[in-house]
Amino acid sequence: MLSKRIIACLDVRNGEVVKGVHFEGLRNAGDPAELAARYNEEGIDEVVILDVTATIENRRALADTVGAVAKRIFIPLTVGGGIRSEGDAAAAVDAGADKVSLNTAALTHPELITRLAARYGSQAVIVAIDAKWVDGRAIVYVRSGQSGTGREAVEWAREAAERGAGEILLTSIDRDGTRAGFDCRLTAAVSKAVPIPVIASGGAGSLEHFAEVFIEGSADAALAASIFHFSEHSVTNLKELLRSRGIPVRL
Amino acid sequence: MIALIDYGAGNLTSVRKALSAIGADVEVPRQPSDLDRAAAVIVPGVGHFQATAAMSDAWRESILGALGNGRPIFGICLGLQWLFEGSTEASDCRGLALMTGQCDRLEGGVETRNGQSWPLKIPHVGWNALHFPRTSRMFDGIEEGSQVYFTHSYAAPVTGDAVAVTTHGRPFASAVERGQVFGVQFHPEKSGDVGLRVLKNFLDAI
Numbered sequence: 001m002l003s004k005r006i007i008a009c010l011d012v013r014n015g016e017v018v019k020g021v022h023f024e025g026l027r028n029a030g031d032p033a034e035l036a037a038r039y040n041e042e043g044i045d046e047v048v049i050l051d052v053t054a055t056i057e058n059r060r061a062l063a064d065t066v067g068a069v070a071k072r073i074f075i076p077l078t079v080g081g082g083i084r085s086e087g088d089a090a091a092a093v094d095a096g097a098d099k100v101s102l103n104t105a106a107l108t109h110p111e112l113i114t115r116l117a118a119r120y121g122s123q124a125v126i127v128a129i130d131a132k133w134v135d136g137r138a139i140v141y142v143r144s145g146q147s148g149t150g151r152e153a154v155e156w157a158r159e160a161a162e163r164g165a166g167e168i169l170l171t172s173i174d175r176d177g178t179r180a181g182f183d184c185r186l187t188a189a190v191s192k193a194v195p196i197p198v199i200a201s202g203g204a205g206s207l208e209h210f211a212e213v214f215i216e217g218s219a220d221a222a223l224a225a226s227i228f229h230f231s232e233h234s235v236t237n238l239k240e241l242l243r244s245r246g247i248p249v250r251l
Numbered sequence: 252m253i254a255l256i257d258y259g260a261g262n263l264t265s266v267r268k269a270l271s272a273i274g275a276d277v278e279v280p281r282q283p284s285d286l287d288r289a290a291a292v293i294v295p296g297v298g299h300f301q302a303t304a305a306m307s308d309a310w311r312e313s314i315l316g317a318l319g320n321g322r323p324i325f326g327i328c329l330g331l332q333w334l335f336e337g338s339t340e341a342s343d344c345r346g347l348a349l350m351t352g353q354c355d356r357l358e359g360g361v362e363t364r365n366g367q368s369w370p371l372k373i374p375h376v377g378w379n380a381l382h383f384p385r386t387s388r389m390f391d392g393i394e395e396g397s398q399v400y401f402t403h404s405y406a407a408p409v410t411g412d413a414v415a416v417t418t419h420g421r422p423f424a425s426a427v428e429r430g431q432v433f434g435v436q437f438h439p440e441k442s443g444d445v446g447l448r449v450l451k452n453f454l455d456a457i
Contacts, residue, residue: 001364002371002419003378003398040443045378074269076400076441093262098441120262121298123374123402166374166402195359197372218370221377246365250378250398 003250004214004242005045005221006235007199008228010035010069011052015061017229018052033068039228040073042235045250047073048101048169048223051081059088063095070096080128080169089116093124101126101169104142107149107156110163117164125167126199127160129153131186132173138186141173153186154193161194168194169223172202179205179227187217199223207238211245253454254280254289256314258296258305266295266327269440273451283313291457292317296329300340300354300405303333311347318349323431325453331427331434332407340405349432352408358420374404375419378442387414387428388456389435389449399435399442399449401425406436 011018016030036047049069051062066079079092080101089100106113106127116125131138131153138153149156157168170190172183182203191198197220200213204224213219227233239249253270257263257279270277270293280286292314296302318324326334335346338354346354359373378398383390406423409416415426417436427434433453439446 001362001369001379002375005377070265070268073443074272074440074447075443094264096264096268098265123297123376124262167376191370195373197374197376215367220370220372246367248364248369 001248003045003248004219005199006210006238006249007046007048007221007223008036008039008044008235009048009050009201009223009225011050011225012062012065013051013053014058015065032065033072035229036069037072039235040075043239043251044075044228044235045221046076046078048078048080049097050101051079053081059091063091066092066095066097078126080126086112086115086119089120093120099124099126099166101128103128103130106160106165107140107142107151110159113160113163113165117166122164122166125165126169127157127165127167128169128171129157129160129190130171130173131190133186138189154189157190157194157198161196165196167197167199167220169199169201172200175203176201178203181205181209182213182217182219182222184213184217187213187219191218191220197221207233207241210238211242211247214242214247215245252276252278252289253457254278254286254292254317256280256292256294256306256310258302258310263295265438265440266293269447269450273447273454275450275454283307283309286313286317289317289322291322291453292324293327294324294330294333295327296333297402298329300329300332300338300344303329303346304341304344315347318431321431323433323453323457324349326434327440328403328436328438331424331436332405334427334432334434335407338405350407350410350412350427350429350434352410354405354407356405357403357423360420362420371420374402375406376402379417379419379425379437381415381417381425381437383415385414387426389426389428389433389452390415391452391455393445393448393452397445399425399437399439399445401437403436407434 079097200219413424417425
């Protein structure tokens with residue numbers, strides 16, 4: 001049976017992982033390649049590098065970071081943050097990314113989804129959706145959650161899948177950074193509406209939260225950053241707990 | 252020299268990187284005649300079966316010629332599917348027909364396990380287990396039940412050529428072997444240590 005995936009997100013700025021990292025025994029805890037290698041040893045299923053600055057000047061630094069990570073790990077690697085054109089996607093792929101994650105550009109230029117899917121295959125195209133509950137509707141937001149688009153997350157996820165996205169990365173703005181748990185209601189609504197896999201993101205604060213999002217949220221994968229960076233919880237501990245709950249994992 | 256065929260379907264960076272990491276001398280041939288110098292041929296690929304149509308008859312003949320000269324061939328993902336007669340994904344495209352059968356779409360739905368219903372998504376993306384109906388040089392030193400990374404919507408039938416079987420809704424051939432013809436549906440270049448071992452085993456079999 002297909003395993004539920006655990007994905008580590010590295011928020012990167014100028015070649016360094018931001019949000020601080022507390023691993024003992026790492027020469028440079030802010031080094032994305034060192035951190036990715038450590039997660040890989042612990043059994044992480046995938047790694048996402050998110051360029052949190054995403055400025056033109058940082059493109060070169062990002063490519064170097066992606067290249068350095070890709071040299072160390074032989075598991076799927078996604079690059080997101082500021083992918084606005086086919087050229088940006090090509091730079092990420094050439095640097096060693098297996099998948100790119102589109103956010104704002106997918107909304108403003110949805111034909112980009114189809115173009116990238118035709119060039120690299122749907123498996124290489126993730127559409128990231130940031131959503132927030134407004135009057136009982138899950139609304140899509142852009143620009144780091146600052147502006148609402150008025151579109152419903154479920155409807156946009158369906159369109160993205162039809163246009164050729166291979167996966168949806170769904171972030172709950174309400175839960176992001178709260179450590180109050182994933183938004184299972186939002187995740188289940190989107191996951192049950194699309195035929196493609198949905199990665200849940202935002203709100204992981206305990207290992208139990210992952211079990212919830214797989215069982216109640218029907219998530220196919222769960223992504224987190226700080227829970228792995230800050231806490232004593234290892235990926236191995238998390239997977240052991242999930243397995244004890246009857247959730248299929250790779251251990 | 253190991254020839255890595257580039258027919259424009261997806262990117263070769265990952266496969267190339269993984270092969271280099273285990274010490275293989277990899278080259279992307281520019282023309283079909285370059286295959287005369289190859290010790291083995293690797294056909295990677297992701298995406299639509301139609302993409303294999305980009306391979307001209309000259310390429311097909313060179314690949315079959317290399318095989319005829321005793322050079323092993325190794326298909327990855329779409330490359331495995333291409334070893335079969337064809338695929339319902341593009342019924343007007345013929346495969347190499349080195350294996351009998353047609354590739355067909357996996358079916359989505361719901362799967363019940365441990366008293367819980369799980370969504371069964373298509374494409375089949377993620378880590379799933381390998382079960383070995385018989386031994387294969389490719390899986391030397393790899394335990395039954397080891398998990399590898401998949402990403403595909405179509406799959407090959409389980410026939411006598413299957414050396415690994417995986418289930419997503421239905422069982423499919425996750426690896427095939429017949430003589431010097433090898434294929435894996437999963438991505439060994441993205442399957443961690445298990446995947447690198449599969450590639451190493453192939454190199455050792457050359």
